[in-house]
Amino acid sequence: MMLMEMEIGRSSRSLTVEDLEGMPDDGRRYELIDGELLVSPAPGTYHQSAVGKLFTALDQACPDGLVVLPAPYAFQANAHTEVQPDLLVARIGDVTVKKLIAPPVLAVEVLSPSSSVTDFSRKKDLYQRVGVSGYWVIEPAEPRLVAFELDAHGSYDKVAEVGPGEVFEAGWPFPVRVVPGELQGRLRGLQLPD
Template sequence: MTVMVEHEGSSYTVEDLEGMPDDGRRYELVDGHLLVSPAPGYRHQKIVLKLGALLDASCPEDLAVLPAPFAVQPSGKTELQPDLLVGRHADFTEKLLPVAPLLAVEVLSPSTGIRDLTIKKNAYERMGVISYWVIDPQEPVLAAFELDPEGCYRQVAEVQGEKPFDATLPFPVRVVPAELLGTLWDGESE
């Protein structure tokens, strides 16, 4: 279960995250509100691994693909750790990405689904993340959102099972949701 925690008297800062326990949970901040999530499950991690490898194989040399936990920290009150991110090499520091990534990917789990589709989606949109993908590992389904000229997300694709998504942002790559599950895909969800 994801928990949103209020800090007594004020909101949390990124400095407060340094004091969080190393207990396998993910600690993130959105506008000073602490989000705590449990360790991800098997299907979730399988998708992160396969998609990360797929993105890395197609990634241009001036970009990097990284899995969580790696901090995106655009301010002292917001730090997110997308399941996967793509950013420009020149934008990274050794410890974090201080600007919006070009792509943020979240793989849903029962405890994070609503948060990933609302709180985190809104935070990525405000940051200016040009492409945001959400993957439901149970179906499997990939929904892709891109910023429009006004800076708002619009859904540009939703593909399920063996249907491909031909992404153009942040670089061309073909993603087939069923292939991200490998041998876990049984083909019955379509």
């Protein structure tokens, strides 16, 4: 089965966050960027393993005043943009029961075959535009981590690109050690059937 991300919503009107409330609860991820609907299939095993391992590492290192939250917890940038990063780190004072309405301090996207173009272009541009201080992209298949941080001009600088045998020692938003080669855990090296 081929996984693909679908863009829907090139209609005559821009969709709003209220329109998302009418989407089916079918296991897919429904997001809006500038009024355009993005629909992604449910994530696969390698993706979820990487998200789980990274959540654990971030959560254990997270200081008081911040919280690590996984998707489907959403970040609403405005009435026409709501996304669900795989993981986000937010100030506790910005968190509501349903969604984050202030930019997270860190957004993390774990790539899957259906999301690589969106995660490396549209979401990166969105996070930069709304002032998300840090953005990490994880490629679980390689494995690889690319980290970006906002510079003084509000643009993302690539601050790290770490491969399978390397260690990423993050300083922002708090000190944490990530080894991309360990994000697959017990699945590392296995060829799972479809």
